[in-house]
Amino acid sequence: MQSRVALVTGGTGGIGTSIVQRLAKLGHKVATNYRDEAKGRAWQAQMKDQGYDVAIAHGDVASPEHAEALVREVERQIGPVDILVNNAGITRDTTFHRMTPQQWTDVIDTNLNSCFNVTRPVIEGMRERKWGRIVQISSINGQKGQYGQANYAAAKAGMHGFTISLAQENAKFGITVNTVSPGYIATDMVMAVPEEVRNKIIAQIPTGRLGSPEEIAYAVGFFIPDEAGWITGANLSANGGQYMGW
Ligand code: CAA
Numbered sequence: 001m002q003s004r005v006a007l008v009t010g011g012t013g014g015i016g017t018s019i020v021q022r023l024a025k026l027g028h029k030v031a032t033n034y035r036d037e038a039k040g041r042a043w044q045a046q047m048k049d050q051g052y053d054v055a056i057a058h059g060d061v062a063s064p065e066h067a068e069a070l071v072r073e074v075e076r077q078i079g080p081v082d083i084l085v086n087n088a089g090i091t092r093d094t095t096f097h098r099m100t101p102q103q104w105t106d107v108i109d110t111n112l113n114s115c116f117n118v119t120r121p122v123i124e125g126m127r128e129r130k131w132g133r134i135v136q137i138s139s140i141n142g143q144k145g146q147y148g149q150a151n152y153a154a155a156k157a158g159m160h161g162f163t164i165s166l167a168q169e170n171a172k173f174g175i176t177v178n179t180v181s182p183g184y185i186a187t188d189m190v191m192a193v194p195e196e197v198r199n200k201i202i203a204q205i206p207t208g209r210l211g212s213p214e215e216i217a218y219a220v221g222f223f224i225p226d227e228a229g230w231i232t233g234a235n236l237s238a239n240g241g242q243y244m245g246w
């Protein structure tokens with residue numbers, strides 16, 4: 001298998017770290033972004049101790065200028081990006097009648113506009129080189145909606161609309177574009193949900209537990225090899241059976 005260059009946004013987070021490690025284990029050179037340099041360098045050192053050499057570069061994916069600079073810096077460090085995983089994301093949960101414009105905008109900018117911001121500077125190179133893999137990390141809550149997440153569900157559903165349009169435009173250039181929609185995974189994001197509410201959610205998951213970041217990374221890895229070249233515009237649910245529609 002050919003070694004490629006991968007950029008995973010939000011690679012320092014719970015799911016992102018596992019995606020970075022999975023792509024590295026598949027033989028690829030991997031990079032991610034940081035916003036806080038000290039935090040980024042500490043994470044990089046931790047990865048190094050575990051045997052993973054990960055390139056890091058500064059960038060807030062909610063900003064088109066930062067995203068462009070991030071991509072150029074990754075290219076400078078490890079080469080043109082062949083694999084992009086749009087994983088960075090946040091929640092600002094609250095019922096809609098209480099939601100502020102800032103809570104709406106922050107979530108749309110970070111989770112959805114980021115897909116434009118980071119994909120735009122990599123797509124032309126992928127088209128020229130006639131090979132690419134783009135994976136959006138959406139969510140079960142973009143598929144089914146969620147009480148308290150009008151902002152997040154709108155962004156996550158929008159990510160799959162982005163996937164299926166890009167998939168059509170780029171199929172003839174050897175580029176596949178797919179979505180992974182995780183259910184509730186044991187990371188800081190889910191641990192921020194009040195315990196009582198979280199326990200009620202876990203009770204609705206047929207597997208009876210939260211998912212692990214490694215289980216999402218496995219789903220992402222599925223889309224990467226040459227053998228997956230016929231799979232484009234797909235949405236892969238990885239949610240312990242909590243939602244089986246769409
Ligand atoms: N369905 C129906 N009613 C619900 C409900 C639900 N899912 N959740 C809450 N309610 C009701 C409550 O029963 C309560 O009703 P009463 O006033 O009649 O008692 C009312 O809404 C208020 O509930 P809370 O006390 O919880 O209200 P709050 O304002 O403190 O918090 C909330 C509201 C922010 C939505 C909170 O319930 C919450 O955090 N819910 C979890 C949201 C969630 O699942 N977020 C996912 C985060 S992880 C993630 O996003 C990753 C991913 O992709 C999966």
Ligand code: NAP
Binds near residue numbers: 009010014035039187
């Ligand atoms: P997490 O642990 O909170 O990690 C989020 C990552 O995104 C961090 O590295 C964070 O970096 C980065 N990030 C946030 N805002 C950013 C910005 N503006 N620019 C650049 N990077 C930014 O969350 P997670 O649980 O791993 O979630 C990863 C993705 O999976 C998200 O898109 C999330 O919506 C999705 N998802 C999660 C679950 C779940 O149950 N956990 C389920 C479905 C989907 P900083 O350290 O700089 O903040």
